[in-house]
Amino acid sequence: MRFPWQNHESDLQRELAHHLAELTDEFIRRGHSPQEARILAKKQFGGPEQIKEECRDESPWAWLQTIFQDLHFGLRQLKQTPIVTAAVVLSLALGIGANSAIVSLMNTILWRTLPVPAPEQLSLIHWQAAGFPQHLADGGAGSMFRDGVTRVADFFPHTAIESMKKAAAGRASISAYSFALPSSVSFAGRPVIAFNRAVGGNFFSTLQVQPILGRSIREEDNTPTAPAVALLSHYFYTKFFASDPKVIGQILRIDNRPYEIIGVLPASFYGLIPGDSTDLYSPLWKSSEFAQSRNGNIDFNNPRSWVVQALARTNPGNTTDTLQPLLGAAFAQSWQKNREPKPGETNPILRLDDGRRGLGDLSRDFRSPLLVLGALLVMVLLIACANTANLLLARATARSKEVALRLSLGCTQSRLLRQFLTESAILATLSALASIVVAYATAKGLAQFISNRDNSAPLPLTIDLPMLASVALISMLTLFLFGLFPAWRASRVDTNSALKEGSGSLGSAARRWWTPGRLLIVGQMGFAIILVAAAVLFTENLRNLSSQDTGFDRGNILVFGLRPGTSGYNKDTLPPFYDKLERTLASAPGVESASLATIRPMNQGGWWGNIQEVGKDKKFDVAINAITPTYLPIFAGKLKAGRNFTAADMAPKAPKVAIISEDLARQLDPNTFPIGRKIRHGDDPSPKAESMEIIGVAPAFAFNSMKERPHLLWLPFETQKEEATVVLRTKANPSALLPSIREIMRQLDPNLPLADPFTMEELVARNLQRERMFATLCGSFGILALLLSVIGLYGVMSYNASRRRNEIGVRLALGAVPRNVIWMVLKEAIGLTTLGLILGAPAIYYGSKFLEKELFELKPLNPILIGISLLLLASSATIAAWLPARRAAALDPATALRQE
């Protein structure tokens, strides 16, 4: 490789040679012999090196050359201490990279605004009330969450949205939308379950999102008589249609009804929430959910049917404060008159919530966990910075002799500073590059933890470069601060005494107990114990939850959903279909038994209600599921008492019967199983409400989640239900059986897609997603913290020990036993570690209190767990200090002293 200044060098050489040659000629012309002439010329010319040196300083490449020299020397220095270099780069890369990933995730979930123009104009329309306003609504579809003590919900009657739209005319545009619902979609013979969000005709004009292909949904599409149309999300367009623009204008079947594909949304519009799983959008009036009026009571013209959500975009010059009373009045007018709230309930009050970040579900779920993770990661970063500082400090002290030598040989202060700056810059560049890799890898892993569906669009997680840069800046500052320390100290050092000072003697600074290195070690240990404790805590929590006895055999169960009611079956054809389905699957090879249920097990959500014994007041909250007779044997084996359902119980006109879980039975009657007693739904207070006879008591088992154990109420499966969950008990590995099950289902009905097939183990794992995320992340943080602080401790201890070689040599020569020397070194490490652990303890105490209150049901101050963490850290610290201590004790006193 040739550098520009090397060209310059040879150029200079040739130029001076030419001058010399001309001069020689001149002397020859004056009558000297060639040999004489050459000598005379050289004499007159003087030292060429001196000229060259001066010309070099004028070279346009002079600065580059110095930098290159610095780089070269710096790299050689770093290569001489590969472990220190690697430790610095690695700890900074992990610290910076993981932090940027978490911050990017926080940005995506907590702070990023919707990818639409002027998102600050958007509001989400909610209502708040104490309890559900039963006097106004028969049912709701949407989400309800707690905001302090009040309940906030996002669902409204469609009529209310229409009158709000009129009331806000000119001031804001209001658009209705619905929940994204799983639908059976088929195109060109390929069926798939896709999420369809029904939206008002002005939804996309309100959001100001333009399709990249075709056209958007317009007001005229959103009438009961208009032809049905569908707009594709970019993700669905690429995944299911392979980005084929010819699909525009073609017919897609959604829940077995034809829709014309009219356009494709831009990739930048991910939906109403990061990681929105919506695959396609269709007009509200065409939404099969409403148009078909499945339950009979969902009707846009019925003000008691609260089934749509709405968002508003205020026009410029208007605020939500002026809008709120208008919309509130319109909302109240849509209610039925003369209805008074029941005791304990209130009329709902309309409120407008900040909508610039879209729907708040993810941020509600993940705000506290992310903030906790962020705080833990900041500690990791601090440890990494302390480590860097420590290692650089140790190295700097080791180089004080070199610095003194260079200064005494005439090296200028600025050149010295530049040299150390260059070394820091090399380290910084290496760490920055490595941290980018770490950031991307971590972000990818994190996004997977938070994705909510198997094949949905991934969380639009991008590493925010300014974010990465700002995190990097902090660490780089540490790097430069401590990297330049030796140069700074050199400016104060008396070169003479530094040179004379032997390698083994102690500098005056080392005699103080609070050297920067020691303070850093104490701080590091304090943070490390917090992180290790968190790691142990969350790992133990996950282990507890996932190894919890679910009450049934989790292996060999396969679960998937079917929606035959939206794929061409009706109330008459559904019962025989379900019957055939169950029999076909039960006789399939590898399947032990097959059953159907309304609610998917281990799926967190469910069908909730309360029951009371007829004639008694006490109500019990229950999780309900309607099942076929084969269901309970798969999970619970034999019943505790009474009988299981039979096919006859599933007939529409059959007498109402129920099976309850054992814990509920004990609540109803602690002495005997209440077989034959009557219960009824507590929601329906009318005396006419149908009662059910308890025919059996089943063992209790985990039904909806690993974290709660509700009372269970089992009802016979309704064979006219439009959708069902299939649960199979297989003979062997259920995921291996899935392809053959798919084939059987294809033969049964090729137009019926399987929705989200999972094994029970997978469902359990998804159920503990958040806990797993915490355990995995905190586990890695803990290991990282442990590793970093141990490296730091080792570095400082072995450095200190080598500085004290002389002293140790004298001690050994004077008769000290190696054990005493080991103890002398260990004592310091143990003291520093203990101090750090003591300082970290209050943080663990208060931190775990906070976690207990905010996040999880865990018992954080388990003394055994704290003990394990302390032991882990203390033992690794001892090992880290013991290695250099043993080396010091093995010192040959004669060698150590002779080095002086």
Next chain:
Amino acid sequence: MAQEKSDLLQGTLDLLLLKTIAPGPLHGYGIAQRILLTSQEVLQVQQGSLYPALHRLERKSLITSKWKESENGRMAKFYSLTPTGRKQLNAELDQWRRYTNAISLVLES
């Protein structure tokens, strides 16, 4: 070469160099010779100042250089003025004249 020599005033070397190559490209040895001849062997530019000065002027883009065959068949590095160099030369000449004028006015008063 036993003539009396004058040390060059600080800053005048650049002016001399620019002026010397103003008529046409010249190599380092040629420049030194030309200055020696035109100054009637009073001003002898030492190699130790000549080349750093040339390189400095080149870095400032007042002159450029090119390798060419010289009159006696050797490859030599020829320096010539750039347009900026010519402007600089004229400016410095003006300044020099004003300066020497002023000096002589004082000295001969």
